[in-house]
Amino acid sequence: MSVDIAVVGGGPSGLFAALGLIRAFEGLTVKVYERAQSYRECGAGITLDVNGMKALRAVDEELYAKFQSTVVTDVSQMQSFDQHGEPIGDRSTVSMKTIIDNIKQKTGVGMGMIGWFDIQQMIFDALPEGTVEFGHAFTDLAEEADGLSLTFENKPPVKAKYMVGADGYFSPVREILHHDGPPEFTDTVMWRARFPWKPDSGLPKGPDFVHSFSGGRLQGLVYGLPGDVVCWILSAPVDLCEAQGVEYDQAQHSRSKQRRQISSYQNADEGQGLSAHTRCLKVAEIAAPQMQELVKLTDPGAIIEHGLFVRQAGELDKYAETGWGKGRITLIGDAAHPMRPTGQGMNTALEDGAVLAWHLQHGGLCEEAMRAFERERIPRVKSMAEQEYARGATAYKEDARAALDRVKTLPMSEQDFSDFNLSFHPSTLMDSWPTVIELTFWRGFVVVAPTLFDPPLAFAAA
Numbered sequence: 001m002s003v004d005i006a007v008v009g010g011g012p013s014g015l016f017a018a019l020g021l022i023r024a025f026e027g028l029t030v031k032v033y034e035r036a037q038s039y040r041e042c043g044a045g046i047t048l049d050v051n052g053m054k055a056l057r058a059v060d061e062e063l064y065a066k067f068q069s070t071v072v073t074d075v076s077q078m079q080s081f082d083q084h085g086e087p088i089g090d091r092s093t094v095s096m097k098t099i100i101d102n103i104k105q106k107t108g109v110g111m112g113m114i115g116w117f118d119i120q121q122m123i124f125d126a127l128p129e130g131t132v133e134f135g136h137a138f139t140d141l142a143e144e145a146d147g148l149s150l151t152f153e154n155k156p157p158v159k160a161k162y163m164v165g166a167d168g169y170f171s172p173v174r175e176i177l178h179h180d181g182p183p184e185f186t187d188t189v190m191w192r193a194r195f196p197w198k199p200d201s202g203l204p205k206g207p208d209f210v211h212s213f214s215g216g217r218l219q220g221l222v223y224g225l226p227g228d229v230v231c232w233i234l235s236a237p238v239d240l241c242e243a244q245g246v247e248y249d250q251a252q253h254s255r256s257k258q259r260r261q262i263s264s265y266q267n268a269d270e271g272q273g274l275s276a277h278t279r280c281l282k283v284a285e286i287a288a289p290q291m292q293e294l295v296k297l298t299d300p301g302a303i304i305e306h307g308l309f310v311r312q313a314g315e316l317d318k319y320a321e322t323g324w325g326k327g328r329i330t331l332i333g334d335a336a337h338p339m340r341p342t343g344q345g346m347n348t349a350l351e352d353g354a355v356l357a358w359h360l361q362h363g364g365l366c367e368e369a370m371r372a373f374e375r376e377r378i379p380r381v382k383s384m385a386e387q388e389y390a391r392g393a394t395a396y397k398e399d400a401r402a403a404l405d406r407v408k409t410l411p412m413s414e415q416d417f418s419d420f421n422l423s424f425h426p427s428t429l430m431d432s433w434p435t436v437i438e439l440t441f442w443r444g445f446v447v448v449a450p451t452l453f454d455p456p457l458a459f460a461a462a
Contacts, residue, residue, distance in 0.1 A: 010034025020357030071112025083216030215400030
């Protein structure tokens with residue numbers, strides 16, 4: 001098989017990048033190669049923020065409208081609890097809808113909560129049929145005179161002119177490009193689950209509640225999504241897990257082990273689910289009673305367990321001039337800039353897809369356009385990564401109120417970070433598709449492209 005662009009990784013970031021590239025050029029052959037055999041309903045929920053929504057709108061107005069009508073915007077029951085299950089402060093009477101309406105009035109774009117799986121499925125449905133090739137576990141690549149040759153486990157090789165690595169924070173594509181080793185394990189373990197609402201859950205029916213749990217060095221979150229779906233997340237430091245009899249050997253964080261574990265977001269089998277359920281139950285013994293009961297109530301196969309990994313924001317400095325890709329290959333999302341899962345990982349990945357499509361549409365299908373995309377992204381995602389790392393790293397405190405007050409120690413104030421987030425202004429793809437122009441050698445030419453967002457603010461990590 002031969003394609004113009006091969007996207008390795010069929011998560012939301014890879015799917016959206018493919019959609020952007022298809023929208024950017026008429027007649028461009030784009031294929032997404034996903035190691036899972038199919039998609040399954042799993043994962044937790046995500047706040048699709050203003051910047052993520054802007055990226056969707058820049059690429060596909062119709063898809064953006066679908067997301068706007070799907071996300072949860074009206075949460076009337078917002079409550080924080082400590083590790084004993086006791087409320088912290090008064091129950092919130094502020095309507096999330098009021099907050100979101102104010103943001104939409106200011107920016108022209110709404111935001112809200114939605115399931116990770118729902119994002120993936122909605123983008124998948126927007127792609128031309130046959131774009132995603134399932135069961136393709138990427139193993140290697142080789143440069144050839146006219147492009148690249150990609151190899152997959154037990155599959156024929158694929159010839160591609162260009163390639164996008166969207167294969168997560170244990171990216172094999174990145175390892176081939178840079179040989180820079182795995183991302184840094186944060187000594188934190190997370191469990192996620194998604195399941196249909198049950199009458200004995202003790203939770204409201206419907207997507208209008210968010211319950212957070214802090215203290216005891218644990219973090220928990222429970223919330224509803226459309227379709228009477230309940231999601232919960234529980235995370236804890238490794239030493240706390242081990243104190244509960246849940247071992248987390250560093251050897252289990254080898255690249256191959258974690259790649260199989262992360263792929264379980266699509267392919268969780270009964271064995272993995274039961275193991276995750278048993279381990280999570282042990283840790284939940286010291287969590288708030290409400291969290292304990294939810295874990296007990298959850299079907300074992302619905303629970304996913306994984307470690308949290310990051311690359312320090314400062315690592316991006318070494319790619320500031322050259323870009324994080326090489327030759328005909330670029331990276332997006334967690335493969336390029338893995339962050340702690342505190343809100344911006346998915347949104348910045350969607351930004352990547354919109355900005356990459358714009359650069360290739362305006363600069364031509366060429367290596368220089370890829371490098372321009374990367375250099376454009378590095379200052380912004382570096383600031384995002386600094387904020388998200390600090391936000392996550394300071395969350396696991398013994399005192400619940402101290403955990404909630406951690407925003408005071410972040411590199412940016414909440415207002416500054418909000419302003420920085422809203423400063424993302426992607427240019428919409430041209431309405432008329434250009435002919436695919438492939439430019440390999442650019443010596444002697446200077447390409448000038450307008451910036452896609454306001455100059456990012458510079459902040460040092462805490």
